[in-house]
Amino acid sequence: MKFRTLFAAAVIGAAGFAPAIAADEPQVVRQEMMKKVGGATGAMAKMVKGESDFDADATLAALTTLSEVAAGIGEYFPEGSETGFETEAAPAIWSDRAGFEAKLAAFKADADAAVAAAPADLDGLKAVFGPLTKNCSSCHETYRLKKS
Amino acid sequence: MKRLALGLGLAAIAGAGVGLLLTAPRPVASERLEVIAALEGDAAAGETLFWAGGCASCHAAPGAEDDARLVMSGGVKLTSDFGTFVAPNISPDPDAGIGEWSVTDFANAMLAGVSPRGQHYYPAFPYTSYTRMSDRDIADLFAFMQTLPVSQVASLPHEVGFPFNIRRALGGWKLLFFTEEPRVTPAEADTQIARGQYLVEGPGHCGECHTPRNPIGGFVSDAWLAGAHNPEGEGVIPNLTPGGKSIRSWSAGDIAYYLESGFTPDFDSVGGSMVDVQKNMAQLTSGDRNAIAAYLKALPERANGWE
Helix, strand or coil, rough: HHHHHHHHHHHHHHHHHHHHHHHHHHHHHHHHHHHHHHHHHHHHHHHHHHCCCCCHHHHHEEEEHHHHHHHHHHHHHCCCCCCCCCCCCCCHHHHHHHHHHHHHHHHHHHHHHHHHHHCCCHHHHHHHHHHHHHHHHHHHHEEEEECC | CCHHHHHHHHHHHHHHHHHHHHHCCCCCCCCHHHHHHHHHCCHHHHHHHHCCCCCCHHHHCCCCCCCHHCCCCCCCCEECEEEECCCCCCCCEEECCCCCCCCCHHHHHHHHEEECCCCEECCCHHHHCCCCCCHHHHHHHHHCCCCCCCCCCCCCCCCCCCCCHHHHHHHHHHHCEEEEEECCCCCCCHHHHCCCCCCHHCCCCCCHHHCCCCCCCCCCCCCCCCEEECCCCCCCCCCCCCCCCCHHHHHHHHHHHHHHCCCCCCCCCCCCHHHHHHHHHCCCHHHHHHHHHHHHCCCCCCHHHHH
């Protein structure tokens, strides 16, 4: 009985810890970073589409998010993180690292330029939004692989 | 014994004769060709077909961007289980391209998969879809393609080994799999869904990648647009039916916006070979993108085709 209780406690404890462990895995970290990019892009896209009013502060915050992710996400694709946690990272990231890094650098440069431009109105946002978000598909064309 | 040998010999000759008849390239019926030849092609209308048909995705030079996507010099390689197919030059150059073609030659290629020299084309060229195109659209597309820049780049031979290098055998493949019939009966039928069906099953040739194939390259039955293994390597081509994991929750508006902008409802972006397809879809009218979305929403639900 005592053993069973201990065992159950251990299982519950492990279950409690599991998400904390997974959250540190590079596959999960980079997925969360990409979700942040999606959220920031969506906030700006709604303004571009006219579904929400232009907001200069929200725009600058979104652009800053993109710049930060572009600067930081590269380190979350280490050797050994090619599979697992439903990653959709393409093998090309590891077989063509220089090409992947070049895409990230281009994304970072465009994001930094957009932050520096600090769009003050909707036209200003539209001017940077298209060129900046072309980086998404340009990288995903080669370095992201749909698995489901 | 002699009589048996003679009998067998005759049977073999007869069999070969029937085989030759059955596998002979069959061009479009002459009555239809006359109708198409009599039409005045409208190049401006043909541009829509050019983008809907995705011509540039294979026939522009590899990696071509912007205006270079209008130069049909060829060179893109399509890898498959049967070998590597190299898209030819279809610019209006009289020597390197199709500048010498008549609209009749073009109709035979698009609708019957038969070349001006009377040979079968490999279905890597998706005439298996284009065969659903209307006479008017064939004439308009041909008129548009004649307005494109010429390119003198020579077409490269396909890299296909035995037995797939026997073009005549494609006649047998066509007997089994080549059909003009609709691929599916949508749950509802209205003019918008019908337009979407035409675009998806005809010029758009979406099913060529999004439908699973059997070992000899025919579509698996009852799995239209259910998704498939990526023919070019790892990963999958998504399931477009309401049985698909992600698209199930997309509204028709979400699908149309994806085709226009490349963004999913979560503002993830288009990727893989769909990046180029989406660039083509962005050139269509919003009415056509909405029609494609309406048709996809009306598809019968299917389990993932790659599982």
